[in-house]
Amino acid sequence: MQQIFHEIKINTKGQGFYDFTSKTLSWLSEQEIKNGILNINILHTSASLVIQENADPDVLYDLKFFFDKLVPMENKLYKHTTEGKDDMPAHIKSVLTNNQITLSIKDKRLVLGTWQGLYLFEHRLEKHTRVLSHHLIGS
Amino acid sequence: MQQIFHEIKINTKGQGFYDFTSKTLSWLSEQEIKNGILNINILHTSASLVIQENADPDVLYDLKFFFDKLVPMENKLYKHTTEGKDDMPAHIKSVLTNNQITLSIKDKRLVLGTWQGLYLFEHRLEKHTRVLSHHLIGS
Amino acid sequence: MQQIFHEIKINTKGQGFYDFTSKTLSWLSEQEIKNGILNINILHTSASLVIQENADPDVLYDLKFFFDKLVPMENKLYKHTTEGKDDMPAHIKSVLTNNQITLSIKDKRLVLGTWQGLYLFEHRLEKHTRVLSHHLIGS
Numbered sequence: 100m101q102q103i104f105h106e107i108k109i110n111t112k113g114q115g116f117y118d119f120t121s122k123t124l125s126w127l128s129e130q131e132i133k134n135g136i137l138n139i140n141i142l143h144t145s146a147s148l149v150i151q152e153n154a155d156p157d158v159l160y161d162l163k164f165f166f167d168k169l170v171p172m173e174n175k176l177y178k179h180t181t182e183g184k185d186d187m188p189a190h191i192k193s194v195l196t197n198n199q200i201t202l203s204i205k206d207k208r209l210v211l212g213t214w215q216g217l218y219l220f221e222h223r224l225e226k227h228t229r230v231l232s233h234h235l236i237g238s
Numbered sequence: 239m240q241q242i243f244h245e246i247k248i249n250t251k252g253q254g255f256y257d258f259t260s261k262t263l264s265w266l267s268e269q270e271i272k273n274g275i276l277n278i279n280i281l282h283t284s285a286s287l288v289i290q291e292n293a294d295p296d297v298l299y300d301l302k303f304f305f306d307k308l309v310p311m312e313n314k315l316y317k318h319t320t321e322g323k324d325d326m327p328a329h330i331k332s333v334l335t336n337n338q339i340t341l342s343i344k345d346k347r348l349v350l351g352t353w354q355g356l357y358l359f360e361h362r363l364e365k366h367t368r369v370l371s372h373h374l375i376g377s
Numbered sequence: 378m379q380q381i382f383h384e385i386k387i388n389t390k391g392q393g394f395y396d397f398t399s400k401t402l403s404w405l406s407e408q409e410i411k412n413g414i415l416n417i418n419i420l421h422t423s424a425s426l427v428i429q430e431n432a433d434p435d436v437l438y439d440l441k442f443f444f445d446k447l448v449p450m451e452n453k454l455y456k457h458t459t460e461g462k463d464d465m466p467a468h469i470k471s472v473l474t475n476n477q478i479t480l481s482i483k484d485k486r487l488v489l490g491t492w493q494g495l496y497l498f499e500h501r502l503e504k505h506t507r508v509l510s511h512h513l514i515g516s
Contacts, residue, residue: 275514
């Protein structure tokens with residue numbers, strides 16, 4: 100049983116979904132591990148991880164719209180406003196989605212459905228560099 | 239340290255909760271692994287996984303009702319409407335809940351609270367066959 | 378590859394966030410495992426787990442406020458009311474957040490961002506003893 104650690108960095112340019120499936124797959128293809136667990140953690144609390152449909156981009160549009168409506172960027176709604184009107188909504192959206200996802204690797208393939216992609220969901224308006232910790236354990 | 243993969247299929251008949259705890263336990267009881275990690279992934283983006291109370295069915299009724307109200311099935315709210323009025327709400331509910339859960343096995347028992355059950359939360363109106371990937375790693 | 382199980386108990390005194398990061402770190406520091414996976418499960422369905430900012434306490438205040446507004450404690454909204462006006466909202470908040478989190482340990486350090494803390498999110502009004510199962514697998 101082996102363990103390998105890796106970081107994937109994603110430069111975001113404002114709110115929205117950033118597909119990192121191919122980055123993860125590319126790194127996985129270089130590893131010797133055939134079967135195992137892949138634990139992915141985002142090391143931030145104002146962006147999150149989502150597994151969602153990779154077919155119709157309108158799905159991602161509607162998702163972003165839904166979360167923006169559910170968690171409005173209005174300073175009067177929050178106490179924590181010093182970091183900008185988008186910061187507290189970002190924390191809430193992060194809690195409503197995921198900080199981490201745990202995936203299975205079988206025969207060197209990521210166990211995902213046909214229409215499932217891995218997305219970073221950026222909640223901040225400005226650009227950020229987001230670090231996704233990858234930890235593979237298997238044989 | 240061993241690894242075993244398995245799929246559990248669940249035929250859903252419309253929206254609601256489908257308890258699969260006994261299916262998972264039944265498969266686990268046939269395995270030699272005594273202690274380990276069980277990673278369960280649903281390979282779809284319009285149904286999800288939830289750990290919830292298995293005592294009072296009203297809890298599941300209220301949960302379904304809450305999510306239906308929070309994410310209405312009204313085409314005018316969404317751009318992605320080609321797959322039916324229930325499809326985009328299904329994706330959103332999926333993001334608000336879980337695509338995957340990671341459980342611990344200790345002394346051949348699933349580490350769960352007394353009142354915790356494993357549920358597939360179906361968000362589509364029509365019937366579907368849902369695949370739950372099970373991956374056990376342990377010794 | 379070794380496996381170790383542990384339970385951390387937290388006595389809650391009403392709704393809110395309880396930081397258990399130091400309890401988890403303290404236990405981890407006593408273990409021989411240098412690299413591995415830490416799976417944490419809360420064995421209850423009316424309290425949950427959240428990774429969030431540990432810098433400004435206002436973030437936790439706003440998070441609690443948001444969830445209380447999204448899921449009101451009003452009996453008329455629910456069928457499941459026998460356990461108190463806070464019980465059904467507690468189940469819903471639990472589903473909207475997390476029952477479990479899976480973390481990576483690298484070189485004896487928990488892989489977390491600088492501003493990330495581990496929180497128990499208590500949703501009930503009365504005091505409770507909450508059990509967090511810790512399962513470490515690694516070498």
